[in-house]
Amino acid sequence: MKIVSILSIGIACLLTGCASSGPKTADASGWIKDKHLQKIWIAPGFNFTGYDALVVPEVQADATSESDEEKGVLEAARRSVQNEFVGRLHDSGVFKSVVRDEKEIPAGSKTLILTNNIYSHEIGGGAGRFWAGVYGAGQPDLKIRGAFKDKDTGEEKFKFDSQRHGESAGARLIGTFWSDEKIQTEDIQDLAQDLAAYVGRAGGKLPPKK
Numbered sequence: 001m002k003i004v005s006i007l008s009i010g011i012a013c014l015l016t017g018c019a020s021s022g023p024k025t026a027d028a029s030g031w032i033k034d035k036h037l038q039k040i041w042i043a044p045g046f047n048f049t050g051y052d053a054l055v056v057p058e059v060q061a062d063a064t065s066e067s068d069e070e071k072g073v074l075e076a077a078r079r080s081v082q083n084e085f086v087g088r089l090h091d092s093g094v095f096k097s098v099v100r101d102e103k104e105i106p107a108g109s110k111t112l113i114l115t116n117n118i119y120s121h122e123i124g125g126g127a128g129r130f131w132a133g134v135y136g137a138g139q140p141d142l143k144i145r146g147a148f149k150d151k152d153t154g155e156e157k158f159k160f161d162s163q164r165h166g167e168s169a170g171a172r173l174i175g176t177f178w179s180d181e182k183i184q185t186e187d188i189q190d191l192a193q194d195l196a197a198y199v200g201r202a203g204g205k206l207p208p209k210k
Contacts, residue, residue, distance in 0.1 A: 031161070036194040039161040046157045048148075048203040052109035054095045055102055055151070056086045056116070063121035063143075070123045076181050077142060077188065081116055084192035089114075092196040094203035102151075111151040118144050123180045139166025140180040142187060146195075164191055 026032045026041075034040045059078040065071035082100065090098040097106055105111055120143035141163070148158040164187035200206040 034160075034198075037160045037162050037191075037198060040198075041156075041159040043155070043157045048094050048112075048158070048199050050110065051094075051112045052096045053105050053111040054089055054098045054148075055105065055111060055113045056082055056089070056098065056100060057102075057113065058082060058100075059116045059118060059144075061118040061121070063118050065121070070121070073123050073140065073180050073184060074118065074121050077118060077121065077184055080185050080188045081118070081144065081192075084188050085114065085116070085195065088192040088196035089199060092200040092203070093205040094199050105151075112148050112157065113151050114146055114148050116144055116146045118142060140184045140187070141165045142184060144191070160195065162191055162195075164188065 030041050031039045032041065059081045061074055061078055063074060065074050086098050086100060089095065095112075097104075097109070099105060102111075102113075120141070122141045142165075143161075143163045145161045146159065147156050149156050164184075166183050166187065197206065201208055
């Protein structure tokens, strides 16, 4: 089952191109531009290997909601990010176990913890998508920061700062008939796949990008 999942991530990389884990130019703060994750930071020499388990706890949200509708979509995003990250990162094959709670960590496992925060969130609108959705108008917008930390030391090993804004062809072409939650869910699935592909490449489970 895991082999099939890893293969699916690999095929997606071949079709769309995935972020390379090779060296790139960093800014003054150490952040590197990445085609799929937008911005990443990685500790020197870190490649996700040497860890048995990954914990993806409940997603935090600093973003504010201006309406009950937006609050509902944001809460759905928090659940979706956790679920999709757990599933995709498990499928990457880099970790023996990927869990939601530290209580689930197998005994003796060297562990990373992936914390996530949705720091900006806006719902879209069907009218905007009807008139100019193909150009991004009316699309829901989500910005999220994530950090992989060593459970024992608390040291940050890898960080990303990513945005999704109605990225799928369906959202752009027929998004007027889709709910914000549906579009957002597809965006989160896309982000989870890109993150898992990066981790898989860095961890040697997928071939490096040529």
